[in-house]
Amino acid sequence: MYFYENVIVIMRKKTTITLKHLAEDLNLSVSTVSRALNNHQDISADTKELVCSYAKKMNYFPNLFAKGFRSQKTHIIGLIVPQISNYFTSTVIEGVLQEAEEKGYRVIVSESKNCPDKQEELIQMMRQFGVDGLLLSLTRKTKNVQNIIAAAERIPLVLLDKVSNKIPCTHIIINEEQAAFEAVEHLIHTGKKNIAIIKETEKSFNSEMRYRGYLKALKKHNLPIDEQYILSTEDISLQHGQRLAYQILSLQKRPDAVFTITDDCAIGVIKTFKKLQIKIPDDIAVLGFSNSLNSTIISPKLTTVDQPGQKIGATSVKYLVEEINNENQVISKTVEIKTHLVVRESTLKL
Amino acid sequence: MYFYENVIVIMRKKTTITLKHLAEDLNLSVSTVSRALNNHQDISADTKELVCSYAKKMNYFPNLFAKGFRSQKTHIIGLIVPQISNYFTSTVIEGVLQEAEEKGYRVIVSESKNCPDKQEELIQMMRQFGVDGLLLSLTRKTKNVQNIIAAAERIPLVLLDKVSNKIPCTHIIINEEQAAFEAVEHLIHTGKKNIAIIKETEKSFNSEMRYRGYLKALKKHNLPIDEQYILSTEDISLQHGQRLAYQILSLQKRPDAVFTITDDCAIGVIKTFKKLQIKIPDDIAVLGFSNSLNSTIISPKLTTVDQPGQKIGATSVKYLVEEINNENQVISKTVEIKTHLVVRESTLKL
DNA sequence: CTGAAAGCGCTTACAG
DNA sequence: CTGAAAGCGCTTACAG
Numbered sequence: 001m002y003f004y005e006n007v008i009v010i011m012r013k014k015t016t017i018t019l020k021h022l023a024e025d026l027n028l029s030v031s032t033v034s035r036a037l038n039n040h041q042d043i044s045a046d047t048k049e050l051v052c053s054y055a056k057k058m059n060y061f062p063n064l065f066a067k068g069f070r071s072q073k074t075h076i077i078g079l080i081v082p083q084i085s086n087y088f089t090s091t092v093i094e095g096v097l098q099e100a101e102e103k104g105y106r107v108i109v110s111e112s113k114n115c116p117d118k119q120e121e122l123i124q125m126m127r128q129f130g131v132d133g134l135l136l137s138l139t140r141k142t143k144n145v146q147n148i149i150a151a152a153e154r155i156p157l158v159l160l161d162k163v164s165n166k167i168p169c170t171h172i173i174i175n176e177e178q179a180a181f182e183a184v185e186h187l188i189h190t191g192k193k194n195i196a197i198i199k200e201t202e203k204s205f206n207s208e209m210r211y212r213g214y215l216k217a218l219k220k221h222n223l224p225i226d227e228q229y230i231l232s233t234e235d236i237s238l239q240h241g242q243r244l245a246y247q248i249l250s251l252q253k254r255p256d257a258v259f260t261i262t263d264d265c266a267i268g269v270i271k272t273f274k275k276l277q278i279k280i281p282d283d284i285a286v287l288g289f290s291n292s293l294n295s296t297i298i299s300p301k302l303t304t305v306d307q308p309g310q311k312i313g314a315t316s317v318k319y320l321v322e323e324i325n326n327e328n329q330v331i332s333k334t335v336e337i338k339t340h341l342v343v344r345e346s347t348l349k350l
Numbered sequence: 351m352y353f354y355e356n357v358i359v360i361m362r363k364k365t366t367i368t369l370k371h372l373a374e375d376l377n378l379s380v381s382t383v384s385r386a387l388n389n390h391q392d393i394s395a396d397t398k399e400l401v402c403s404y405a406k407k408m409n410y411f412p413n414l415f416a417k418g419f420r421s422q423k424t425h426i427i428g429l430i431v432p433q434i435s436n437y438f439t440s441t442v443i444e445g446v447l448q449e450a451e452e453k454g455y456r457v458i459v460s461e462s463k464n465c466p467d468k469q470e471e472l473i474q475m476m477r478q479f480g481v482d483g484l485l486l487s488l489t490r491k492t493k494n495v496q497n498i499i500a501a502a503e504r505i506p507l508v509l510l511d512k513v514s515n516k517i518p519c520t521h522i523i524i525n526e527e528q529a530a531f532e533a534v535e536h537l538i539h540t541g542k543k544n545i546a547i548i549k550e551t552e553k554s555f556n557s558e559m560r561y562r563g564y565l566k567a568l569k570k571h572n573l574p575i576d577e578q579y580i581l582s583t584e585d586i587s588l589q590h591g592q593r594l595a596y597q598i599l600s601l602q603k604r605p606d607a608v609f610t611i612t613d614d615c616a617i618g619v620i621k622t623f624k625k626l627q628i629k630i631p632d633d634i635a636v637l638g639f640s641n642s643l644n645s646t647i648i649s650p651k652l653t654t655v656d657q658p659g660q661k662i663g664a665t666s667v668k669y670l671v672e673e674i675n676n677e678n679q680v681i682s683k684t685v686e687i688k689t690h691l692v693v694r695e696s697t698l699k700l
Numbered sequence: 701c702t703g704a705a706a707g708c709g710c711t712t713a714c715a716g
Numbered sequence: 717c718t719g720a721a722a723g724c725g726c727t728t729a730c731a732g
Binding site for chain 1: 727
Binding site for chain 2: 708709710711712
């Protein structure tokens with residue numbers, strides 16, 4: 001399995017310069033050195049100059065851990081997401097990291113693997129570790145939110161993307177319902193009348209809101225809501241898209257469009273349709289959600305809702321840091337980030 | 351841009367239970383409470399029972415930050431990767447997180463965005479922050495490794511996937527050369543004789559090793575090495591794959607196969623070929639590297655080398671933790687993780 | 701302008 | 717079996 005070569009072992013240099021070292025070398029007190037480095041007004045310009053240049057020469061760096069310990073602030077943010085290896089999520093993380101860095105925070109990242117128990121453990125771990133605040137994107141299966149509410153009462157907590165209305169804290173989300181509404185309305189504008197939807201069996205926030213948008217669009221345009229066109233699946237993945245596509249084709253009256261609430265699932269649907277020579281979008285149009293990388297790889301290219309992950313991540317950090325600086329207030333507000341529909345070949349006749 | 355609703359503000363509960371609280375309540379000393387909770391042998395069973403149950407009742411959690419400060423161990427690992435929103439990288443991160451959790455470490459994740467200066471900053475930041483060890487995947491453009499070598503002398507450092515032979519420390523890599531060799535040999539076995547390669551202009555470790563594997567395969571099978579078949583690009587992306595595909599088609603003597611050192615680039619090549627009605631693999635076969643998600647979305651499905659990201663990540667943590675526990679030895683060894691070729695439609699006649 | 705001292709929450713060698 | 721005390725590296729109110 002493994003292969004080793006040239007195992008060299010040398011001793012590691014071990015000398016961490018502390019304030020004490022500097023103080024002794026300079027014949028000053030630790031307090032003075034500390035104040036000089038922090039540019040405190042009480043210290044004379046000469047001393048500051050002396051201390052700073054010597055610190056630089058000695059390659060001194062403050063021990064942030066000690067600093068954090070003293071001030072009871074770790075300057076660490078905890079981030080818990082369902083799954084990292086998901087393109088949208090990874091762009092959220094990028095946004096979080098970028099904004100956190102700008103605000104002087106480090107981010108401990110972790111993954112709940114869509115398991116509520118693991119999620120609880122991680123929240124505990126993060127709190128215990130002493131993060132200054134917590135960014136949480138819920139698992140699909142989160143039912144019992146008692147412990148999360150309890151956590152929110154004690155530590156700044158911001159929910160992002162996958163949220164729950166039962167938890168009173170700041171929510172950073174996209175305009176789920178409106179986005180789905182516009183997307184489905186686009187299908188209607190292209191002349192489609194029998195529009196199926198594939199959503200999640202678990203009534204997650206995202207799935208339900210997109211479903212609402214779908215219903216709203218049908219209602220607005222006086223299209224009947226047909227139960228057989230409303231499909232659900234536990235795992236809204238490519239594989240299940242492939243499977244459900246067969247189910248859709250076997251319906252007594254075939255729909256002329258399918259709106260799936262994720263790109264992955266939409267791509268699965270397209271794959272099956274292509275295999276069975278269904279013409280997309282002429283026979284059946286397909287609409288996804290997320291604007292993942294895959295959506296332009298598949299042929300026909302997928303029409304989908306662009307979900308600005310970076311922005312969601314960055315905004316979450318902004319609000320979290322605000323709450324951290326606001327110490328003992330729990331703020332409960334909802335911030336919606338606008339999305340837009342990206343129209344491509346899977347819904348548009350050429 | 352944003353939309354606010356129901357802004358509720360309540361006060362946050364603020365009471366952190368410390369050892370001192372427990373000690374006072376129980377009329378014991380802080381030392382005894384500490385020892386009882388840590389199951390120290392000196393403490394009587396009765397006292398342990400008393401302390402532990404009371405701690406539980408009070409929902410006490412040790413302040414890991416104070417603990418870490420005391421022991422001069424933060425139990426945090428720093429991870430620096432070029433780009434998170436890259437499927438392979440995100441699986442590496444998953445492996446890192448999983449193994450780190452198992453070993454009781456938290457992970458601070460950061461992204462160098464393939465910028466050497468940013469990378470240096472991050473290394474500094476991580477060291478300053480006091481991480482116990484550092485996991486680093488180099489930027490493509492890393493030239494000056496002096497500061498990284500200096501860091502490795504002071505803090506346990508493991509390089510993963512994107513490494514440099516100039517840095518003496520543990521390297522966790524895949525069998526780059528062998529993987530490329532086997533992949534190109536597979537092309538030869540399918541009857542291809544004029545095989546082009548697309549590699550990076552910057553001579554990164556990965557690019558160079560894959561190039562070597564390519565050369566080795568040609569030599570073994572007595573195929574001539576033709577300069578015009580060796581293409582390079584700065585950014586080995588889908589877009590540049592599309593561009594270079596035109597260049598390949600304009601060659602005096604068209605190759606009958608293209609090996610690109612990333613999947614993204616290979617997919618770009620396929621896109622252009624499809625647009626121009628080149629038959630894949632009959633006219634020209636295409637071979638990628640990584641086994642990214644996209645490789646099964648594109649049609650024809652891409653033959654590629656499966657790169658086990660999770661395993662690379664997990665293995666890196668294993669070796670890093672070993673070094674952390676080994677305090678003052680710098681270990682320099684190379685661990686190769688085996689890959690395997692995934693043969694699909696882009697190289698195989700049906 | 702500078703220093704001595706206390707303290708953040710914990711562990712542990714030393715004493716009893 | 718239990719406790720008092722020191723100390724991890726830093727900051728800061730207090731004193732001079």
